[in-house]
Amino acid sequence: MTQKLGPPAGDQGPNEESGKSGQPLSKQSIQSPQVQPPTPRQVFQARAEARAVLWQAGELDLHEAVDELQSFAVGSSLVAQVGQDELQRIIATTFAEVRS
Numbered sequence: 001m002t003q004k005l006g007p008p009a010g011d012q013g014p015n016e017e018s019g020k021s022g023q024p025l026s027k028q029s030i031q032s033p034q035v036q037p038p039t040p041r042q043v044f045q046a047r048a049e050a051r052a053v054l055w056q057a058g059e060l061d062l063h064e065a066v067d068e069l070q071s072f073a074v075g076s077s078l079v080a081q082v083g084q085d086e087l088q089r090i091i092a093t094t095f096a097e098v099r100s
Contacts, residue, residue: 040076040077040078040081041078041081041082043072043076044069044072044073044076044078044087044090045090045094047068047069047072048069048090048091048094048095049094051065051066051068051069052065052094052095052097052098053098055095055098056098056099062095065095066091069087069091070087073087
């Protein structure tokens with residue numbers, strides 16, 4: 001049976017804190033992925049989906065679900081960005097999907 005040995009004492013080899021050369025990585029050389037925050041429209045869509053599910057489950061009535069979405073759209077300036085007709089289309093489509 002062959003025993004596998006680690007690196008010699010004092011030489012830890014490459015690891016999470018060092019590069020292939022064994023040299024420590026600087027904070028600048030470690031790149032984290034840039035995650036873009038969701039847009040107000042994406043947040044609105046997610047909220048509409050969540051409220052539609054709650055409506056379908058009987059946890060909210062239709063007026064409660066839609067009124068909160070409208071308040072969010074006004075407060076986040078989404079009405080000004082995409083228009084009331086587009087918001088109503090998103091709501092209607094989302095609620096129709098959970099209804100069928």
